[in-house]
Amino acid sequence: MTECGNPEFRDALPDLLHGRLDDAARARAEAHVRDCGACRRELALLGSLRAAMPQPAVNVAAIAAALPAPRRRSAWTSHLWQMAAAVVFLVVGGSGVVTYLRRTPRIDSTAMATVAATTRVAAGHESAAASTSGQPADVELAVGYGYTDLTEAQLESLLKDVQDIKAVPMAEPDQSTPDVTIGNGGV
Amino acid sequence: MTEAGGSGDAREDLELIEAWRAGDERAASALVGRHAPAVARFVASCGERREVDELVQDTFVRAFGAIESFRADSSLRTWLFTIARRLMLDRRRAEMRRRDRVEVSEADAVTQFDALDAVVADETRRQLRRAVEDLSPKQREVFTLRVTEGLTYKEIADVVGTTEGAARVHYHNAVQAIKEFLDD
Ligand SMILES: [Zn+2]
Numbered sequence: 042m043t044e045c046g047n048p049e050f051r052d053a054l055p056d057l058l059h060g061r062l063d064d065a066a067r068a069r070a071e072a073h074v075r076d077c078g079a080c081r082r083e084l085a086l087l088g089s090l091r092a093a094m095p096q097p098a099v100n101v102a103a104i105a106a107a108l109p110a111p112r113r114r115s116a117w118t119s120h121l122w123q124m125a126a127a128v129v130f131l132v133v134g135g136s137g138v139v140t141y142l143r144r145t146p147r148i149d150s151t152a153m154a155t156v157a158a159t160t161r162v163a164a165g166h167e168s169a170a171a172s173t174s175g176q177p178a179d180v181e182l183a184v185g186y187g188y189t190d191l192t193e194a195q196l197e198s199l200l201k202d203v204q205d206i207k208a209v210p211m212a213e214p215d216q217s218t219p220d221v222t223i224g225n226g227g228v
Numbered sequence: 229m230t231e232a233g234g235s236g237d238a239r240e241d242l243e244l245i246e247a248w249r250a251g252d253e254r255a256a257s258a259l260v261g262r263h264a265p266a267v268a269r270f271v272a273s274c275g276e277r278r279e280v281d282e283l284v285q286d287t288f289v290r291a292f293g294a295i296e297s298f299r300a301d302s303s304l305r306t307w308l309f310t311i312a313r314r315l316m317l318d319r320r321r322a323e324m325r326r327r328d329r330v331e332v333s334e335a336d337a338v339t340q341f342d343a344l345d346a347v348v349a350d351e352t353r354r355q356l357r358r359a360v361e362d363l364s365p366k367q368r369e370v371f372t373l374r375v376t377e378g379l380t381y382k383e384i385a386d387v388v389g390t391t392e393g394a395a396r397v398h399y400h401n402a403v404q405a406i407k408e409f410l411d412d
Pocket of ligand 1: 050
C-alpha cells in the first residue's frame with residue numbers, strides 16, 4: 042500500500058468527512074483525494090468506521106425533565122438590588138457617620154480624623170455640590186487642625202462644621218463598611 | 229483550513245442557554261435534542277455499554293447545574309464531552325474498585341461494543357468495531373472524537389486534557405493500529 046506523501050491533506054480527512062472545511066480547503070482536499078489512492082482508501086475506511094460506531098437511543102424528554110431548575114436570573118437581579126442598596130446606604134451613610142459622632146459625648150480624635158479625611162475626599166469629588174454650599178473652606182479648615190491638641194470648644198466648633206456638611210456622598214465605597222450596610226440594606 | 233466549527237450553531241447554543249436561564253423549558257429540550265445523541269455516541273464509542281442513557285443524563289444534569297462555568301470560547305458540545313468523559317472515568321474507577329473487592333475475572337464487558345449485543349448486523353461492522361475496541365483507551369477516545377464526532381485537534385486536546393500535538397499523534401497511531409488490525 043503506497044503512503045500519502047502529503048500529511049496536511051491526510052490530516053484533514055476527518056474534517057472533509059464531517060464537512061468542516063471551508064470551500065477553498067474542501068476543493069483542495071477533494072482534488073488531492075482524487076489523485077491519492079492512499080487518502081481515498083483512508084477516507085473510505087474512516088467513513089466506514091464512523092458508520093459502524095454504535096448510536097444508542099436517547100430519551101430527550103427524560104433528560105430534559107431531569108435537569109435542575111435554572112438558577113433564576115433574579116439571583117443576578119437581586120445582586121444588582123443589593124449593590125443599589127449599598128450605594129444608597131453609602132450616600133446616606135456619609136451623614137450617618139456624622140450623626141453618630143454628633144451623638145457621641147466623648148470625641149475620639151482618631152474617629153475625628155477619619156471624618157475629616159473622608160469629608161475632604163468627598164468634597165474633592167463633589168465639587169459641584171460643594172461649590173454651591175461653599176464647604177471646601179470649612180473642610181480644609183478642619184483638616185488643618187492638629188486634632189489631638191483641640192480644646193473642647195474647638196472640637197464643638199469643628200463638629201458644628203462637620204454637621205453642616207449634609208449627606209456628602211462618599212467618593213468611593215469604603216471597603217470597611219459595605220458588609221454591614223449590604224446586610225442591613227434590606228430592600 | 230478548518231471552519232470555525234459551526235459558529236452559527238455555537239451562537240444558537242448560547243441563545244438557547246440564555247433562554248433556559250430565563251425560564252424557557254423548551255430551550256432545555258432543544259439543547260438536549262441537539263447534543264444528547266452525540267454525547268451518547270461518544271460514550272458508547274469509548275466502550276460504555278451499560279446505562280449509557282444514565283451517563284448521558286448525568287452529563288446534562290452536571291452541565292446545566294454548573295452552566296455559569298461554561299466558557300463560550302469552547303463549544304457546548306466539547307464541554308459536554310469533557311463532562312461525559314470525566315463521568316466515564318469516575319464510573320470505571322468505581323467499577324475497578326468493585327471488581328477488586330469481589331475478584332470477578334469476567335471478560336471486560338465495559339470495553340466491548342458487542343458483548344451485550346444479541347445481534348450484530350454484519351461481519352464488516354463487527355470487525356470495524358473490534359478494531360476500535362483494540363485501541364488503547366487514549367487512542368480510542370481521540371479517534372472517536374476525531375472521526376465519529378469530527379472535532380479538531382484543538383477541541384480534542386481540550387476534552388481529553390492534552391496538547392494538540394499529542395492528540396494528532398494519538399489519532400495517527402490509532403489509524404495505523406486499526407489498519408493493522410484489519411489487515412491481519
Ligand atoms: Zn494523500
